[in-house]
Amino acid sequence: MLTVFLQFLFSGLTIGAVYALVGIGFNIIYNSTSIINLAQGEFVVIGGLLMWFFSESLKLPFFAAVLCTLISSGLVGLLIERLTIKPLKNPDLLLMIMITISVSIVLRGVLMFLFGKEPYVYPPFTEGEPINIYGAIIQQQTLWVISITLFCIILLFLFFKRTITGKAMLACAVNPTAAKLAGVNVSKMVMLSFILSAIVGAIGGMTITPISLMEYDKGPMLSVKGFCAAIMGGLGSNRGAVIGGFIIGILESMTAGYVHSGLKDAVALVILLLILFFKPSGIFITKSMSQLRKF
């Protein structure tokens, strides 16, 4: 019994870690621009596919491939912001969200042309047998995903709370005009947030591809589930996104295990609805905090 339960739990952690990373990506852009970037899932796909390209196709050593992937993903984020968000004369929130939807469609098309429709995979970061805990197994790569996720959160926390740049980015979201008056280069901060969130998305993609494979059209599913994670924890709270991601992942897995696998997506979404009914600001955002938000 314990073995089976643990196995369901580990499976949930594996799935949840992915949602958590996507959720954080949403938060970065949201926290500095108040927009929901619906191309976040595509950033994850870009990370996975580029990592494959650098490590398997160009045969670069591991760390060089990681570095190249991060740099090129950051460039993609930068280009997207400079080409689609920057030229806007009246940056209207709804308009910007629509733009991110079209960006996601364009990115999917480009990825399909570059990589084709088939899935890609490369070996896990560390080779070796899965780890056995009381008869339940957990893949080594899952541990990598979880620890890298946690590492990202800590870095981001320090960045937003302890550095001037991070604080300036937060200020831009709360009130761009006031931030500008206080001497913050708002445009630069928005650009930075896109770069950062593209990189975080790419980190997610790089770490999960050995487990889940990566193909050009995986983005929308990741966006939806990651968005659920972010909403559940409260938009803007990274800790919330991570916990939300793991809750959804574990719920899906437990439902599949103890109820029926056909119902898993439905149950996770019902729980999400319940949270939205009874605590619409999310688990980790208080009501007064949420009232400061634009939406």
Next chain:
Amino acid sequence: MKKAGAVFVLIVLGLASVFLFLQNAEAKEPYKIGAVFAVTGPASFLGEPEKNTALMLQEQINKAGGINGHPLEIIIEDTKSDETQAVLSAKKLLENDKVLAIIGPSTTGESMALVPIMNNAKTPLISCAAGAPITMPVKERYWIFKTPQYDTSAVEAIYGYMKKQGISKVGIITISTGFGDAGRKALHDMAPKYGITITADEKYGPKDSDMTTQLTKIKASGARAVINWSVGPGQVIVTKNWSALKMGIPLYQSHGWGSKKNIELAGKAAEGVIAPLGRLVVWDKLPDKHPQKALLKKYTQDYEAKYKGEPGTFGGHAYDSIMMIVEALKKVGPDKKKIRDYIETKIKKWPGTGGIFNMSPEDHCGLDKTAFEMVVVKNGDWEILK
């Protein structure tokens, strides 16, 4: 100046039409057949090899002098994996292009949408999708044929092999798409006939990243084998999870497993996976005197030379559909009714890529479980099981 320009354009147009007329007079009138494939959209993994195959065959046939001197013209329409678009494309082909027959569509849903249209237009359709309802009941499918094997045939091949191995309890795990649902139904329907009990019945979504939970449940249910029914990355993830869990019971895949790409992606985890596969993917392992071997070899090698990729089972379905119509055209000429009758009654012991076809007024597919070989993955390659 303006006038001179207009006169010049007129002269050019006139010359061009005379030239075209002369060219047309030289060759015999082309035989037009339509093709509706899901070249883009979610089912594009089917439509793309099908389209490539159609283009390749058209080129080969015309290079060899066409059909009785008539060039073959295959007009390909993209359905974008959508039923409505499939209907529109078929109507366009029938009304504007006046095609003699249509091949495709790629998916069962699109094929079902075309059944009434083809019956009304009294034009033969050879579908490249597998679903049994496409050709059954045969009475209401007078003009409809299909070349892919039935899902039930693949299931029968698996169950038949399991019976020989003494396996009677299985856990099934299927993807929640049309392909998986059809397979799931066939697995349930055929189980009693082979004395098989299904102890667990699990599902997963097409973009799911981990199926450990479902497999753990199957193991706990006392199953002696796992059967996974899916196409796409899901079957690789199931294979990896199965291997990581060290389940101790064999993993069977559907006939969707037949791509070397899957072995590449799953790596060592794929060792020992068993699946019923059409002979197209294992042509090089067939004995030389097998009636399908020569054509499989030629098709695979031509395709790989032209498109730098394997044709896969799906390209093969288009190959069979086109070649049946080409043979009918050769024998009976451009008459829709005669083409239909020829396919129904004269396609007997006819080697194609999907198997050896035996069409009849009772069966518009003409394949059974003998179209499959049970194939195991060994040392990163296929091996035919006896």
